[in-house]
Amino acid sequence: MQISFFKITAATAALCFSTLVMAQQQTRSVSGTVKDKKNGELLIGVTVKVSDDPSIGVVANEYGFYSLSLPEGDHTIIISYPGYRDFEQQIKVDQNIKLDLFLNQEEQKSNTIDEVVVSGVKKDKNLSSAQMGTETLNIKNIEKLPVLFGEKDVMKTIQLLPGIKSNGEGSSGFSVRGGATDQNLILLDEAPVYNASHLLGFFSTFNSDALKDASIIKGNSPAQYGGRLSSVMDVKMKDGNNQNYNINGGIGLISSRLSVEGPLQKEKSSFIVSGRRTYADLFLKSSKDYKDNKLYFYDLNLKANYQINENNRIYLSGYFGRDVLGLGDTFSTDWGNTTATLRWNSIINSKLFSNTSLIYSNYDYKIGLKNNESEFKLNSKIQDWNLKQDFTWFAGNKHSVRFGLQSIYHTLTPSSASGTIVNSYSRNPRYSWENALYINDDFKATEKLTINYGLRLSLFSVLGGDTFNTYENGELSESQYLEKGKFGKTYTNLEPRITANYRINEVSSVKGGYSRNTQNLHLLSNSSSGNPTDQWIGSSYSVKPEIADQISVGYSRNFKNNNYELNAEVYYKSMQNQIDFKNGAQIGFSTAEDVESELLFGKGRAYGLELIAKKKSGKLTGWISYTLSKTERKINGINDNQWYNARMDKTHDLSIVATYQLNSKWTLSGLFLYSTGNSVTFPVGKYELNGQTVFQYNNRNADRMPAYHRMDLSATYEPESNKRFRGSWTFGIYNLYGRENAYTITFEDNPNNPGTTRAMQTSLFRWVPNITYNFKF
Known part of the structure; x- marks a missing residue:
């Protein structure tokens, strides 16, 4: 299959570049950046077309840069972007032209509302783009949706889309097309975020006030990822x-936030500082019993940029977040992320754009227990230094080529324990070096056919500084010490990707794609929702890179001038080197000194159908999404070596989201969720040993949690405001009809009849009201 794919890719590439050479004759370049006229923000994904030849058009990249190749003569350029007024400009092309474009935001009308959350794209992009399984979120409209504690959240919003499943009530972790939580690459200004949650998943790390754009790609990602x-x-x-200084923020029942932004030097440099903190700990201090307890998180987003000249700009951005939880002197835990990105954007010429990034990322957690003279400490950390060089080459109106390299130096410190409660053990940090080369071409082959194809070469090298064991079926077979600075085992993988879109007519299109992805960092967890104490490990002598091959086919159709949209996709994903714990694995505080001894490896498969129907304009907007899917694993040593349900397997997943613009001041929103319960393992029997009841378990994940469903409602009130100050109130209720959804189910002897067993369900929330005041001036 791979050989034939490479032959097709090579033939297509030859055709593309021969066409490119011919197309470049007797043309000139028109290039520049596209910005918001009011605040100077670079706009992502703006469509730039030519009125006299609609077949000529490009989309600005994620740094706002575009480039057109036009024949000499007079032309009219048309620029369009959702939420902004269309803009036209006449130009005379007799040489290469640098043309920066500025768009004005549309004033929201009293009887309409902007497109709903999944709307930061042109109305018919679902019909014209070759990219599959991609959704872009409109940050401005996320605040219209009802969410837990009234905190708008991109992580919660994406879980309302097909193929993306929540890992549990209150959790910000999610599963995409049968993948585990760690199989999602989460980037903040290009820096990987290894734990994107606060307060055990009830909040995400992303403060929406600080965000410009968010998108998710479900498996068929271009080669740069x-x-x-x-x-x-x-x-x-x-x-x-x-252009101007702005302050905005919000005050809620459990958290508040504040953002300040403005020019350092007008039109040349700017900054933004955005902070957020919960204050549940302040309420605890009012009680004598809980005054010494701690329960809060904070995060801080910072970014500044400076335009060196018309072709070069530098950016510096950072994120700092921390969770703190403590019960007096007896228990404490804190965890958090730190990221920093130094980026240099350079327009090398009218067709070539460069982005150079130096990126730092760190995630760590610490746990402490103390009881009289006994104490226990547990900690872990993962740290990255990342150098990335990326080029965008607008090779012609038919080709947009991305190519570059990435080099990451990983330092992973597995969970290390010390203290008197358990046997202490310390672990050496493990070092690895991950590199990649990639090239990707977005090729408009004909007026109806668009192809996005590319190739990524990934290399992962194990570096010295520790002892590496090799296991076979969980048993130690070989052990060797690798000196620090020495290269150990290196894994090399080729990752081809291709997607294609064929426009059947003005209102419908079909898509198809194949992609291969590999993964060398793995999260070990015994929880479907994820915990701060889950630990990351890298590929080693025993742990091989995970590999996934995905095939998908889709159909899209729009109705009534693109105001209604229907998208359907089916997919099949085959996975190699999947990881799970062996039966009876030591995964608590008494974790084995080498956690790799507790692991087994095998294969997986996932397949399903995804449907989403959207209404994108008018007073009533929203969408209905549905996913029918199956996710399984087959690992020798588990379930008699037969296929079994993965923890994240859910057969049905349904979301209904609606927003209604009642009038110029009131907006009403609601959502309904239903999903099959996660796969779990319940006991099938019990016996007594030394006076203690021991439960007996059978096949792994053969049972299910109860089905999950709830309804949320919210209302946003925006009174009339002046030009300098704008305020709004949001009122909402989470879980309107008080459904007691199961968070956990445990089993114990029935005290009224010790010979029988009773199941005990824990539920987190019934009704959670919220009130938030938002302001901007």
């Missing part, structure tokens, strides 16, 4: 207003 099997969530922070 890599390192994860299932999805890419690419989040970009605002650059900051380079």
Whole structure:
């Protein structure tokens, strides 16, 4: 299959570049950046077309740069972007032209509302783009949706889309097309975020006030992305207003936030600082019993940029977040992320754009227990230094080529324990070096056919500084010490990707694609929702890279001038080197000194159908999404070596989202969710040993949690405001009809009849009201 794919790719590439050479004759370049006129923010994905030849058009890249190749003569350029007024400009092309474009935002009308959350794209992009399984979120409209504690959240919003499943009530972790939580690459200004949650998943790390754009790609990602099997969530922070100073924020029942942005030097440089903190700990201090307890998180987003000259700009952005939970002197835990990105954008010439990034990322957690003279400490950390060089080459109106390289130096410190409660053990950090080369071409082959194809070469090298064991079926077979600085085992993988879109007519299209992804960092967890204490490990002598091959086919149709949209996709994903714990694995505080001894490896498969229908304009907007899917694993040593349900397997997943613009001041929103319960393992029997009841378990994940469903409602009130100050109130209720959804189910002897067993269900929330005041001036 791979050989034939490479032959097709090579033939297609030869055709593309021969066409390219011919197309470049007797043309001139028109290039520049596209910005918001009011605040100077670079706009992502703006469509730039030519009125006299609609077949000529490009989309600005994620840094706002575009380039057109036009024949000499007079032309009219048309620029369009959702939420902005269309703009036309006449130009005379007799040489290469640098033309920066500025768009004005549309004033919201009293009887309409902007497109709903999944709307940061042109109305018919679902019909014209070759990219499959991609959704872009409109940050401005996320605040209209009802969410837990009234905190708008991109992580919660993406879980309302098909193929993306929540890992549990309150959790910000999610599963995409049968993948585990760690198989999602989450980027904040290009920096990987290894734990994207606060307060055990009830909040995400992303403060929406600081964000400009967020998109998710379900498996069929272009070649510039890599390192994860299932999805890419690419989040970009605002650059900051380079025209005027602005302050905005919100005050809620459990958290507040504040953002400040403005120019450092008008039209040349800007900054944004955005902070957020919960204050549940302040309420605890009012009680004598809980005054010494701690329960809060904080995060801080920072970004600044400076235009060196018309072709070069530098950016510096950072994120700092921390969770703190403590019960007096007896228990404490804290965890958090730190990221920093230094980026240099350079327009090398009218067709070639360069982005150079130096990226730092760190995630760590610490746990402490103390009881009289006994104490226990547990900690772990993962740290990355990342150098990335990316080029965008607008090779012609038919080709947009991305190519570059990425080099990441990983330092992973597995969970290390010390203290008197358990046997202490310390673990050496493990070092690895991950590299990748990639090239990707977005090729408009004909007026109806668009192809996106590319190739990624990934290399992962194990570096010295520790002892590496090799296991066969969980048993130690070989052990060797690798000196620090020495290269150990290196894994090399080729990752071809191709998707194609054929426009059947003005209102419908079909798509198809194949992609291969590999993953060398793995999260070990015994929880479907994820915990701060889950630990990351890298590929080693025993742990091989995970590999996924995905095939998908889709159909899209729009109705009534693109105001209604229907998308359907089916997919099949085959996975190699999947990881699970062996039966009876030591995964608590008494974790084995080498956690790799507790692991087994095998294969997986996932397949399903995804449907989404949207209404994108008018007073009533929203969507209905549905996923029918199956996710399984087959690992020797588990379930008699037969296929079994993966923890994230859910047969049915339904979301209904609606927003209604009642009038110029009131907006009503609601959502309904239903999903099959996660796969779990319940006991099938019990016996007594030394006076203690021991439960007996059979096949792994052969049972299910009860089905999950709930309804949320919210209302947003926006009174009339002046030009300098704008305020709004949001009122909402989470879980309107008080459904007690199961968070956990445990089993114990029935005290009224010790010979029988009773199941005990824990539920987190019934009704959760919220009130939030938002302001901007």
